[in-house]
Amino acid sequence: MTAPVLPSRYRVAGRHDETHDTVTLDLRPVDQPIPVCQPGQFTMLYAFGIGEVPVSVSGTGPDAELAQTVRAVGAVTRALCAAGPGRLLGVRGPYGTHWDVASAAGGDLLIVAGGIGLAPLRGALVTALRHRDRHRRIVVLIGARTPAELVFARELAQWRRAGAEVEVTVDRPTDGWTGHVGVVTQLLGRADLDPARTTALICGPEVMMRLTARDLLALGIPAHRIRISLERNMRCGVAECGHCQLGPLLLCRDGPVVSYEVAAPLLAIREL
């Protein structure tokens, strides 16, 4: 075992309703906090008495606080989304690989997010903006279903002020929407990317990531500088149970962040 499997108790210190079904919880440790999380890693979040699910870390604080963004899609995530301030939750981890933002230093950083896929990328973006001088351009392209389903909408202006070029596109505009309409891949061609110097981090539905990666390859960005975040049935978090196997990978250990060079042939196999 490379990380503890006993949950630490964290208390919900705050919550932000991102959309009608998605909440970001601010968690403070009650017990010994889990080790420091890197952007892109995930924890197993436990709603006591109900169950445990993998949730990506969307932010960290100086005193071991965690921000975790959860979408209510089942019994456990509904319970997590309903957790108000003061509620105790179990947290174990952090698990898996991270975005390795440092390796993109010196070049352009491209972040492409679809839907709640922005949550695991938020930490990478905040890290990059904290060290803004290490990157040339920081381009953030976000796709959402509707304007109301855009997560972290309250932070976009702050990211722009900090030096990121942020573009948002929606599938279904509503009255008053003045931004882009279309899929996020359509923004790639308008971003004036320098393929020779770009590192791309992508997170969203698997189809969206595959198509985005394919377009980036066509633009000339090499596969080893395209990273995606994969999701399978993470259970133990420590590469023991095998539920999250994707070919030769156990994604709780070898993922969730995987180079597209490694992921591309695996994603082409329907049975995986």
Place this chain on the structure above:
Amino acid sequence: MTGPGTGVSQPSAGAGAELGGHAFLRGLPDSYLAVLAGTCRPTAVREGYRFFTEGDTASLFWLIRSGQVALDLDSPGRSLIVETLGKGDLLGLSWLVPPYEWQFGAVAVQDTTAFELDAAAVRAACDADPGLGYALLRRAMSAASSRLRAARIRMLDLYAAAGGPQDAP
């Protein structure tokens, strides 16, 4: 700028080079760019400017250099935005296909600059030189294919809620 016959004026090397910098025409030989430059003028419009309306004759098309344009459809009481186009995009496909009528409307949603091309003159130039016609059609087909793919992806509603593998509904 256009002359008699094909409607194509004499080539302009400077304008051709400028056109060649547009993503839609990147890689096109200089001789073709010079022909297109003779059918083209730069244009700048303010937010709210309507490029065309559904059903009108498609007599022009544009290569967007900056800004943002929404393709729309009129619906009782409001306008529905189909998709938006921006820098590097081709605005207008209906000029290529009979009956040369716009299938959608297009309105600038930001101040926008573009190259505006005379559709009849470009079609005539393509008829006169099938090499140019093939090169342009390939580019237009690529744009159409990309938009078709985008439309199909949107139909899949990828961002709709779906349970994770271990979070039973």
